[in-house]
Amino acid sequence: xxxxxxxxxxxVEVVVGAEDAAVVRDLFTAAGVTGYTTVSxxxxxxxxxxxxxxxxxxxxxxxxxxxxxxPADRVDAILAGLSELFATHSGVVFVSxxxxxxxxxxxxxxxx
Numbered sequence: 001x002x003x004x005x006x007x008x009x010x011x012v013e014v015v016v017g018a019e020d021a022a023v024v025r026d027l028f029t030a031a032g033v034t035g036y037t038t039v040s041x042x043x044x045x046x047x048x049x050x051x052x053x054x055x056x057x058x059x060x061x062x063x064x065x066x067x068x069x070x071p072a073d074r075v076d077a078i079l080a081g082l083s084e085l086f087a088t089h090s091g092v093v094f095v096s097x098x099x100x101x102x103x104x105x106x107x108x109x110x111x112x
């Protein structure tokens with residue numbers, strides 16, 4: 001499938017406990033991403049049961065979802081770090097192909 005004017009990239013979505021969001025942001029930064037979105041107060045249902053959104057006056061007990069888009073060749077570094085995190089903490093990662101209209105906003109460095 002072709003998408004005129006769009007460039008194929010990779011989207012990484014990570015859901016972790018809010019207390020682990022900083023670790024994921026550090027992994028994103030170390031992989032050279034140029035930006036990310038953090039959604040706080042995420043709720044859902046998984047192996048650990050139901051999780052509610054952020055509790056009143058407690059921004060560390062809830063879940064956070066972090067989303068970034070980057071070139072495919074930078075994903076492995078993030079996945080390696082998440083593998084270490086998930087060995088001792090709960091969380092989930094989703095990796096998918098996506099297409100962006102302004103690829104220069106998602107890349108850094110002279111060769112990108």
